[in-house]
Each structure stands twice: as C-alpha cells, then as structure tokens.
Amino acid sequence: MSAEVIRSDRPMTAAQRATFQVVVDMIVPASADARKPSAAEVGVLDFIAERQPGELPAIARDMDRLDAAARERHGAAFAEIDAAARQGVVEAMRADDGTFLQNLALHTVTCYYQDDRVLTAIGLEPRAPFPKGYEVVAGDPDLLEPVRRRGSIARKA
C-alpha cells in the first residue's frame, strides 16, 4: 500500500510519515530473497490509523524525536541520512530508553504477519481459519506402547 492511499494520516505530517516508513523498514526490511515485502510496503501506518488511532499522536512525537536526533548528530532529516547513521541514532535512543519504539515494533509485526504476501511466504494460505480449517496428523499411537507396558500408575485411594 503506498503512502498516497493512507487515509487516516492527518495526525502525521509528511516529514513524520517519511520517518515512519523508514523506521518500520528498519524493524522488518524486505527479506534478502525478496519473497517477503518490507513493513512499509504492507501499510503499517494505515493499519495503526484504523485499529489504534489513539496511538498515532504518540508515534508522531517519536518520529519528531528521531528527526531531531538525526539533525543534531548528522545535520539532516532521519529519512535522509544513510542506513548506518539511522541505525546509530535508533540504537542510541533505545539504549537511553528501552521502551522507545517498542510499541511501534509490536504494531509493525502485528500488521506484517497478516499480510497476504507474508503469509504466503511462510507457507500459509492467506485466509481466515474458518470454514476450511486445517488438517493435523493424528500422530502415531504406537508411541504409547512404553506407557501401556508400565501399567497402572494410579494411586490407591
């Protein structure tokens, strides 16, 4: 889903959105074999806006903090500095506050692992469990032989 179709993005400025897309891609980048998309491609912002709109202002503030830190350390917006520099900024901020961006990381993976391309890549049909369900092998009943041979372990009462 591209940035243009994000509907509920009013609490975020264009700069905050740019930072957001870069950060979620740091959390889950596309897989090296390109079978799995990056988090920015699966529409995390739209997902949060729809499911947890109350959290957007706090996330927007975190994006501002990242931007400010990038400008201070590297003289440019977070989205414009190179990958190593971004990594350094995020690591420094998370070293200061272990919970920084943790909530965003949880939302990111929650959205990511519901995406059709991701589910297909991990071997699942992208569908609801019901009504088709799943087959599960019954398991080998002969494995119980040793338990049977041992006999009753019930306590006399």
Added chain:
Amino acid sequence: MADDIVDVLIVGAGASGAAVAWSLAETRMRIVCLEQGGWMNPAEYPSNGRDWEMRQYSEYQLSPNLRNRAADYPINDDDSPIAILNFNAVGGSTILYSAHFPRFHPSDFRVASLDGVADDWPIDYWTLEPFFAENDRNIGVSGLAGDPAIPFHEPPLPPVPMGRMGEAMGRGFNKLGWHWWPSDTAIVTRDYNGRGRCLNLGPCNAGCAQGAKSSADVTYWPMAERAGVELRTNCRVREITVAGRDMATGVTYFDADGVERHQRAEVVIVACNGVGTPRLLLNSTSARFPDGLANSSGLVGKNLMLHPFGHVRGIFPEPLASHFGPQGSCILSQEFYETDLSRGFVRGYDLQVTRGAPPVATARAGVANGTIPWGQDHHAAFERTYDRDINIGVLCEDLPEEHNRVTLDPELTDSHGIPAPKVSYTLSENSRRMLEHGVARASEAMVAGGATSVHPSPSPIRYCGWHLLGTARMGDDPGQSVVNSWGRSHDVRNLFIVDGSVFVTSGGVNPTTTIQAVALYIADAMKKNLANLFD
C-alpha cells in the same frame, strides 16, 4: 411475569448452571435461569476473519477487566499475583475455555486421609463416576481409553490429533520413562449430536466458530431449552432474597432494560463460579444474615483455589505445524501428579502440552523478549521459531487456605452499582516449590523431546486465573463448610450451589469435567429427594 413464582431459579448459565438446568428439566418443574450475559454468535468469533489473531487481544481478552464487555463485571485482583479470568454469557467461561478435560483422580477426593493436608471431600470419585460418563456423552468428549494414571473410562469420541508436536513430546516423555497420554478434550472429533467435527481452527480461547468445542451454549442449553427451561439473558442478579424460616424467596435482578425486578422461586440454585457465587452471597445481606447468605460458617469467599500455573516454551529444529489444532489440548503427563514428599512439596501437578503460537503471536512474543530482532536478521529468527514451538503448562494443585479469599470491594461496583468482588491471594510455599519443580521437569521434557532452546517463564503466570474453586465448600459439618454433600446450603434449605465454589480441594487438573459431574450429581440428588428436599 413480574412476581409470579417459579419452582427452580438458577443464577448463571455457564458450565454448571447449564448442566443442572438440563438435568432438572425432566422433572417438568418450572425452571428459569437468569444470566447476566447474552447469547454468543459463532459467526462473529475471530476465526471467521482474517484479523483473528488481533481480535484475541481486544474483544476476547481473557480478563474481564481488560475486556470490558457490557456483561462483564469488574474484579479487583490487584492483591493477587494471579489475575481472574472468566467469560459472562450463555455458556459462561466455557465460551473461552480450552476444553482440556482431564478428570480428578480418586485420590483428589481424599487428600486429608492420604496426605494429611486440607480435608477429604464428603463424596468420592466413584459417586461421581456415572456423572462424569453422562456428562461426556451429553456434551461430546474425545479421548483415548486406557490412560494408566486414572480409572478406566471410555470417552465417546476418538482423541484430538496430537500432530507432529505431540509425537515429539511423546518421544521425549518416553525417553524419560514418564507417563503421558492424549488428553481427554471436550471437543467433538466426529460429527456429534448435530454439531460438526473439529476443524483444527486453532484459537479455541476466543470461541469456536465451528461449534465443535463443547461449550455449554451449544451443548446443554439447546437441550435444556427444548425440554422447557426458560433462559432469560442480560439479567444480572443483585441479591438472593430471604424471609422467615430461613428460606430463600427468590432474587432481585436487573433485566435487559436495566429495570429492577424480583423473581420469586421455591428453590434457588447458584452457578456463578468461584468468584461470582461468593460475590452474590456476600451481596445478599439481611437482618438475619448480616454477613452474607449461607455464611454462618464464615467460609463464604474463603479458601479460594486458583491452580498456580507455570509455563515453558521449547523451540524445535524442524517444522512441526505446531499452531494448528485445538490450542490448549494435545497430550498431558501426570508423572508428577501424586504426592512424593521427596520432591519437597505435597500433592502434585499436571503437565499440559499445548500448541505453538500462530504468526502474529510468534512475532510479537519474539519482538517483546528480544529473541526476534529488528533488521535483516528478523526473518531468519522468525523462521527458526515459527511453527517449531511447543508449550507446556504446569498446572499445580492449590491447597485451600482461608486467607485466600473473595470479599466485596468497598468502592468498586459494576455497571448496575452492585459491589464488585475483590480477590486477595498469596502463593503458598508449597505451590512455589511445586511450580519450580514442574517448570524444571517441563524443561527437561522439552530437551528430551528434541528442543534446541527452552524458555521458562517466571512463575506464576499472571493471566492464568481461569479455575475458580473452593469459596463455598461442601462438607458434613456446618461449622466447616457452606453446603452439604449434595450442594444444599446448611443455613438456607432451599438454596443450592453447584459450581466450582463447592470444591473442597482443587486437584491438579483443569476442573470443568469435575464441576459438571458435581453439578449433575447435585441435580440427581435433588431429583431423588424432591419429596423432602427441605428436610
């Protein structure tokens, strides 16, 4: 209808209330059940939709305090390391239960005689045996006959599939020479009584879209209603009323429109679970019963037992398709169920092997605990975990202690202004040692099964207070118990209690098959004593 009189009034339409309603229906008495929740619609359960994993974290939270549905009442459990979990609807907490259905052992009814702790029950396993069997047939229970840990019984349906994960753990238990067996499960594995068989959807703890899980709304209630029982939903009972002669006269309740009503009844049966029942009794005060109804022993609300729960997760080297199948039911081990004092504690526990985590839960847990990192390594770490995990729950017998209790919160109320329950609970030293032992043994079993990494959680797990027992215990001595050996209040002769509150001890297994067997046994005793029920 305002103030007519019914023969039997049941409060609570969960596992026990439903079973009693069905059993008593054959008497042709006029039976009404008041339930504070409504009917659930299986078409709305999460597994109908793509967002099924997410919805488990919101509308289907296990704690009423987090879930906050209109039918829920708040529970102050701040003074307990274990949070109280339940569900309030037709079917009660069985809407969410895992349906893991192991029976109590004969020894569980005789802990004082055998181990010198707590008290014996006034009834034994063999008294309940026909009711266990009747309940298995009524609701549809699957399992494999011949488990050497308990008396022989034949579940009516074949066991739930253990899958590759069950096989892996079975091999592990075999390597250690320990007991294990496919779990008895209240899920139908074949089409049964008009219900479709289990489709291995996975998230049983958020309601079963297929209706294969034997929750009380799809088992007993259709039968009870067909037999003439009237179920009034969205009706929250505030108090049980009494008059002269120490007899209950009925209940005062708020109907679906919030209008306060009184329903008169010849007999009142309480089935609100181990927290809801003492709450209702403690809220039912009068000049004659200033400390709550049926409470001359002072034991209403006391001896709360919760089954402290430990947890170990193992990650295996090969894919096991581990998150498919009934979430909470696969196989169990009862190697450490019975007392062996050399272990450093009395009584024992059940090892409940449960399924792995689906994708979102896998990723969230890994991101939260740092095992699945950010960045390019995310994918490999996810794949090393997903579909290769197995969980073991360590379900410990909890012994009755009077200081573990349900009281009324002085400030907290529900949406009708009715005082809410407050739970005060401390983990005993015996439970602490049992948990430690169980988590170590579960870890050992994981390694024996081939796990490459083993992750025990700190015990006890907080959101595991799903078994609510002991707060209106049964016994022959009115000074030491709330109800007699067939559920009748010692103080109020037309008041019966049929839920897990009446348990004298907790056993070391999930209680609902035993709760329903006790409820059917009490209903049977009522039927046999109809002519002189109040003598």
